[in-house]
Amino acid sequence: MTKKKKIIGLSCGRKNGNSECLLKEALMGAEELGVESEIIRAMELRVKPCKGCETCTMLMVRGKEPVCAIKDDDVPWILEKVLLEDAGFILAHPLYHLRANGYFECIHERMLPVMFKHPEILKKNKVGGIISVGGGEPEWTPLGLTSANIFVQHSWRLVDQMQVNFCGRPASVLLHPEYIERARKLGRNVAAAMMMPIEEVRYMGEDSAVSCPVCHCNVLKVPGRLPEVFCPVCWVRGKVHMEGTEMKVTWDEESKRIPRFSERGVFSHLDLIKNLQKTFYENEDKVKEMKKKYEHYGNIVRPQAG
Numbered sequence: 001m002t003k004k005k006k007i008i009g010l011s012c013g014r015k016n017g018n019s020e021c022l023l024k025e026a027l028m029g030a031e032e033l034g035v036e037s038e039i040i041r042a043m044e045l046r047v048k049p050c051k052g053c054e055t056c057t058m059l060m061v062r063g064k065e066p067v068c069a070i071k072d073d074d075v076p077w078i079l080e081k082v083l084l085e086d087a088g089f090i091l092a093h094p095l096y097h098l099r100a101n102g103y104f105e106c107i108h109e110r111m112l113p114v115m116f117k118h119p120e121i122l123k124k125n126k127v128g129g130i131i132s133v134g135g136g137e138p139e140w141t142p143l144g145l146t147s148a149n150i151f152v153q154h155s156w157r158l159v160d161q162m163q164v165n166f167c168g169r170p171a172s173v174l175l176h177p178e179y180i181e182r183a184r185k186l187g188r189n190v191a192a193a194m195m196m197p198i199e200e201v202r203y204m205g206e207d208s209a210v211s212c213p214v215c216h217c218n219v220l221k222v223p224g225r226l227p228e229v230f231c232p233v234c235w236v237r238g239k240v241h242m243e244g245t246e247m248k249v250t251w252d253e254e255s256k257r258i259p260r261f262s263e264r265g266v267f268s269h270l271d272l273i274k275n276l277q278k279t280f281y282e283n284e285d286k287v288k289e290m291k292k293k294y295e296h297y298g299n300i301v302r303p304q305a306g
């Protein structure tokens with residue numbers, strides 16, 4: 001008997017809240033295509049933020065096995081499960097203060113040791129989808145999909161994504177049949193993509209005349225002067241131009257082929273990190289001496305004990 005295909009859903013919102021209901025709807029849609037599922041409920045697990053100790057990076061730079069120094073939470077388990085298991089992935093997260101919430105971000109920013117140890121995840125041989133949920137109007141949700149893509153673009157071919165608005169109270173999304181239907185379609189799209197050879201997988205979500213060709217978000221960064229624009233997630237370069245009466249972006253083919261989270265994009269960044277570490281060690285004594293000025297300066301305040 002052939003093993004059934006599986007989607008792992010990462011639920012970062014409240015238990016049976018809006019994002020989780022939509023995730024479950026998507027998984028029910030996937031089930032119609034014979035795909036089974038598992039749900040990781042981040043809020044019920046131990047999720048701690050990265051402490052910035054650089055243990056994983058230093059181990060990687062020295063050619064040793066990169067591990068995370070935080071040993072008392074579930075984040076390494078979550079990351080190994082979603083990044084390494086042979087499964088599709090659907091992320092469902094709420095928006096807090098315009099971008100994906102802290103549970104999601106804490107998991108996301110802890111991914112380096114897993115990526116350093118398993119660079120093969122950058123080959124993007126798996127498919128994924130994103131459900132981003134906000135309580136406010138669209139003006140209050142512009143960075144939901146953008147923040148989620150910073151994680152998803154590392155390891156999955158994005159098949160579909162949806163931004164939900166106006167859903168604040170828990171499960172109030174159930175009053176919006178259009179979102180429920182859209183989530184079911186998203187689940188089916190991810191499941192259908194899992195049945196295809198990976199090279200044939202195409203994005204099936206919404207697009208606009210200015211969407212990034214890789215993550216399909218339409219947030220543009222203008223680091224210098226127009227008409228040059230960049231996707232802040234993928235760092236794909238484009239030029240805004242007029243086509244008749246409409247403004248469009250023409251994306252540069254080379255940067256589209258090697259976006260930030262491609263194997264080459266990530267490895268060239270890691271080379272830079274290695275070189276910066278080298279410069280640091282060459283100047284370690286000098287930095288130690290210069291640092292003395294700051295070590296004991298400042299009125300550090302804390303809450304009163306008791």
Ligand SMILES: Cc1cc2nc3c(=O)[nH]c(=O)nc-3n(C[C@H](O)[C@H](O)[C@H](O)COP(=O)(O)O)c2cc1C
Pocket residue numbers: 012013014016017018019020093094095096097098099133134135136137140141166167168169170171
């Ligand atoms: C601290 C906090 C900040 C929030 N900020 C935003 C926001 O900037 N934009 C928005 O649309 N919704 C915001 N919301 C509303 C949540 O995104 C909304 O309630 C969502 O449905 C929660 O998802 P859940 O039901 O899956 O937990 C915020 C909620 C909280 C608790």
